[in-house]
Amino acid sequence: MPLITAGGPYLGATRWLYIQLSLEYRSIRDSLTGDYMVTYHACVTDDDQVFKALADPTRRFLLDLLFQRDGRTLKDLESRLAMTRFGVMKHLKVLEDAGLVVTRRSGREKLHFLNAVPIRMIHDRWIDKYREREVSALLALKAELEDKER
Amino acid sequence: MTDKAATILVFRIVIKASAQAIWDAITKPEWTERYAYGGRAHYELKGGGRYHHEASPEMKSFGLPDKVILGEVLETDPPRKLVQTWHPQFTPDMIAEPPSRLTYEIAEGQGVCTVTITHDVTGAPMVAGMVPGGGDPAKGGGGWPWVLSDLKSLLETGARMPT
Numbered sequence A: 001m002p003l004i005t006a007g008g009p010y011l012g013a014t015r016w017l018y019i020q021l022s023l024e025y026r027s028i029r030d031s032l033t034g035d036y037m038v039t040y041h042a043c044v045t046d047d048d049q050v051f052k053a054l055a056d057p058t059r060r061f062l063l064d065l066l067f068q069r070d071g072r073t074l075k076d077l078e079s080r081l082a083m084t085r086f087g088v089m090k091h092l093k094v095l096e097d098a099g100l101v102v103t104r105r106s107g108r109e110k111l112h113f114l115n116a117v118p119i120r121m122i123h124d125r126w127i128d129k130y131r132e133r134e135v136s137a138l139l140a141l142k143a144e145l146e147d148k149e150r
Numbered sequence B: 001m002t003d004k005a006a007t008i009l010v011f012r013i014v015i016k017a018s019a020q021a022i023w024d025a026i027t028k029p030e031w032t033e034r035y036a037y038g039g040r041a042h043y044e045l046k047g048g049g050r051y052h053h054e055a056s057p058e059m060k061s062f063g064l065p066d067k068v069i070l071g072e073v074l075e076t077d078p079p080r081k082l083v084q085t086w087h088p089q090f091t092p093d094m095i096a097e098p099p100s101r102l103t104y105e106i107a108e109g110q111g112v113c114t115v116t117i118t119h120d121v122t123g124a125p126m127v128a129g130m131v132p133g134g135g136d137p138a139k140g141g142g143g144w145p146w147v148l149s150d151l152k153s154l155l156e157t158g159a160r161m162p163t
Helices: A002-006 A013-031 A036-042 A046-054 A057-068 A074-078 A085-097 A117-149 B019-027 B057-061 B092-096 B125-130 B143-157
Strands: A101-106 A109-114 B008-015 B040-043 B050-054 B067-077 B081-088 B100-109 B112-120
Touching (some): A046 A057, A046 A085, A046 A117, A057 A085, A057 A101, A074 A085, A101 B008, A117 B008, A117 B143, B008 B143, B019 B040, B019 B081, B019 B100
Antiparallel strands (some): A101 A109, B040 B050, B050 B067, B067 B081, B081 B100, B100 B112
């Protein structure tokens, strides 16, 4: 993916968020006990599709392009990648299925828009929830230990 | 080519609720005060009808005016489509901007509805900077993603997200 590296120092907000999400995701996963995999497979949700869609540098690059300027055509997106039109379409399909990209017709053109809602939902429903639980467990532990010391 | 000056933002969410329930949650004051920033929406649901969003007591305590958002209803097709102008009165800068154009579309299928907000914020950079969210909802930075996420929680679980 030479063009992505050629993108250089630009660290788009989407990529930044992805890094945050994947780091937090990993820490949540690691903090859970062994039954994590069971829970994961028993409950395949939209979140899985979002994480899967974000777990690819080309797709994150496409999201970054839309973050810079929304409402792009396939032709425009394609011109930024060293990839066939079909390859780009396949990536866009994954992003669209995950709800991260929404398309609209404008005359003869199909325009691609970034939809930040699924990322917000992962943040609200997932990361905040576990972070809260970890924090409250630590607070309870602190209270208990301090109580014993008295 | 598309008009370069046009700035359109799109926000989409899938909600397990009927189109009518979603329509009511967007257009009825007894619903709008129950999620996101609260406050009561007042719509005259017909082309050319008036719209305003009545500030919640909390918004008023921050010094916001009684009518925090003004607008005009441009098109209604209940419970599927609502087009309106949307002009927030949060700051003098925003008041000075032209009204933005907001479209709600609700598509029903397979027991769920897809809600799409298309916000044409052309010529309104303050609004364009605010509505994508990404900030702290408690400080007013939630934008449409947070509003829609909260609406989904309310309609699917009967309760808001804990904040």
